[in-house]
Amino acid sequence: MHKVNLTIAGNEYIVNTDEEERYIRELADEVERRLTKLMEDIPQLSTTMAAVYCALDLCDERCRRDAEIEQLKERLRRAENDSAAATVEANEAVREIRRLTDELIRQRRDERA
Numbered sequence: 001m002h003k004v005n006l007t008i009a010g011n012e013y014i015v016n017t018d019e020e021e022r023y024i025r026e027l028a029d030e031v032e033r034r035l036t037k038l039m040e041d042i043p044q045l046s047t048t049m050a051a052v053y054c055a056l057d058l059c060d061e062r063c064r065r066d067a068e069i070e071q072l073k074e075r076l077r078r079a080e081n082d083s084a085a086a087t088v089e090a091n092e093a094v095r096e097i098r099r100l101t102d103e104l105i106r107q108r109r110d111e112r113a
Helices: 021-041 049-110
Strands: 002-008 011-017
Touching: 002 021, 011 021, 021 049
Parallel strands: none
Antiparallel strands: 002 011
């Protein structure tokens, strides 16, 4: 665990983390960018209010992405099931082709005999 010193919206923070410092700084930069934009767009917001709106926005994004991930997982499960069904059908078709080929060979042998 190590400490990372950050400045966000003019306030100093010390974060104890196991994550890479670069990653923590990237997160802090994104929060700073969002807070600055909010406070520029709505000048009457206090830093605390902007931080709450920023937190809500980030949570909303995460929830929407989680829902999207679940939809993608479901689509993948359906595709895997479809693929498995197609494989079964293909294997059955191969067996039927072999059976018909064997039958044709037998018929031709019988015709020659």
